[in-house]
Amino acid sequence: MALNSLERFVFEQSLRYPVLFRKLVRPQLYQRNHSDPELVHEAALKLLGDPVVIDTLNKHYSLLFKAPPELTIELAGRHIAPFGTAAGFDKNGDALEALSHVFGFQEPGTVVLYPRPGNPRPRVATDDAHEDLYNAQGFPSQGLDYFLANLTRYRNSTFRPRPSSIFVSICGLPPAEQHAVEFALKEMETLLTRIAPFADGFVWNPFSPNTAALSLLRKPEVFRETARLMWKHAEQKLRLVKMGPYEPDTAEATDSLKLVEAFLEGGGHGVVLVNTKAFPKDQVPVKTWGYPSAGRSGRFLKPYRLRAVRDIRQAFPQAVIIASGGISDGLDAYETFKAGATALEGYTPYTYHGYGLLAHIARGVAYHLQAEGYKNLEELQKQVRHGASLAAT
Numbered sequence: 001m002a003l004n005s006l007e008r009f010v011f012e013q014s015l016r017y018p019v020l021f022r023k024l025v026r027p028q029l030y031q032r033n034h035s036d037p038e039l040v041h042e043a044a045l046k047l048l049g050d051p052v053v054i055d056t057l058n059k060h061y062s063l064l065f066k067a068p069p070e071l072t073i074e075l076a077g078r079h080i081a082p083f084g085t086a087a088g089f090d091k092n093g094d095a096l097e098a099l100s101h102v103f104g105f106q107e108p109g110t111v112v113l114y115p116r117p118g119n120p121r122p123r124v125a126t127d128d129a130h131e132d133l134y135n136a137q138g139f140p141s142q143g144l145d146y147f148l149a150n151l152t153r154y155r156n157s158t159f160r161p162r163p164s165s166i167f168v169s170i171c172g173l174p175p176a177e178q179h180a181v182e183f184a185l186k187e188m189e190t191l192l193t194r195i196a197p198f199a200d201g202f203v204w205n206p207f208s209p210n211t212a213a214l215s216l217l218r219k220p221e222v223f224r225e226t227a228r229l230m231w232k233h234a235e236q237k238l239r240l241v242k243m244g245p246y247e248p249d250t251a252e253a254t255d256s257l258k259l260v261e262a263f264l265e266g267g268g269h270g271v272v273l274v275n276t277k278a279f280p281k282d283q284v285p286v287k288t289w290g291y292p293s294a295g296r297s298g299r300f301l302k303p304y305r306l307r308a309v310r311d312i313r314q315a316f317p318q319a320v321i322i323a324s325g326g327i328s329d330g331l332d333a334y335e336t337f338k339a340g341a342t343a344l345e346g347y348t349p350y351t352y353h354g355y356g357l358l359a360h361i362a363r364g365v366a367y368h369l370q371a372e373g374y375k376n377l378e379e380l381q382k383q384v385r386h387g388a389s390l391a392a393t
Contacts, residue, residue: 092108172185245301
């Protein structure tokens with residue numbers, strides 16, 4: 001599907017005015033794709049391969065997406081804008097070039113070793129009133145070979161004026177049988193060795209709420225061993241683990257801190273906070289939902305995200321923390337940086353408001369930095385880390 005001249009004009013204007021995306025572009029995409037959120041997402045990814053769309057995003061880079069100097073941070077050896085895509089946004093690396101004109105970094109994936117269809121459809125639903133998304137996808141993926149072909153094509157492209165940093169989300173999937181952890185680590189080793197030459201870093205994702213076998217991996221000794229494996233095969237790369245949300249002041253929260261501690265002890269650099277949160281079927285706002293539960297993402301994750309960021313920053317002052325979970329405006333983004341985030345990534349908010357949302361978030365962060373007397377974002381982050389270090393001692 002290619003854009004005609006009128007559609008290109010509307011898309012271009014929606015980059016300037018997110019309300020136009022919310023009120024016009026998004027409803028049209030849903031109408032054309034039988035109101036199926038997953039079909040809409042797939043159609044949007046195909047559009048991102050259209051040279052007209054790529055040219056439009058490139059044209060608006062300096063105006064909308066280029067972060068002001070006071071927001072630039074150093075991460076994984078590069079100075080970048082601290083805004084990226086979350087895992088699931090581009091599972092198979094189909095839109096790396098287009099998204100490089102918008103985001104400072106990308107987290108494609110989650111990539112698994114072999115192609116897998118995931119759960120039968122329908123398996124994605126939206127809650128427009130709350131701007132949330134529910135899914136029970138079950139790790140669908142085109143597999144490593146497909147993803148690697150896309151990644152190498154992007155890396156070898158001569159038309160990459162602003163290449164994003166690429167932090168690939170990966171996971172070895174344990175079978176529900178004896179030696180499952182060893183099996184998953186072996187898959188991880190293959191993923192790491194084959195992707196490492198083309199990636200800037202990795203995010204291990206053992207917390208998908210729709211893949212029960214992953215619970216076998218959520219033990220300190222496995223976190224420690226996985227971090228060691230990542231260090232062995234990606235020594236010069238950023239190494240992170242994605243964590244799930246937790247209820248404060250519970251055993252679940254204590255266990256999460258122990259898992260992070262083990263990962264850092266094994267050689268990891270930090271975390272991505274937070275993944276989707278599992279909800280039972282009776283709390284999914286779809287009468288015909290066919291699964292016993294669903295992972296919910298979106299605005300409701302804000303308190304979980306902020307609490308997790310604060311907890312991890314206080315416990316591990318020097319850790320890299322990429323925050324995710326329904327960040328939809330500049331104030332929320334700024335509060336997340338003040339809580340201790342190194343960078344921010346998103347998925348669900350962009351499906352509701354389009355890429356123009358990023359410019360609004362960046363302007364909001366810059367405004368609040370200036371209002372509170374900070375010269376730049378790195379000054380704020382240095383102060384937060386220093387305060388956490390003092391509290392730790």
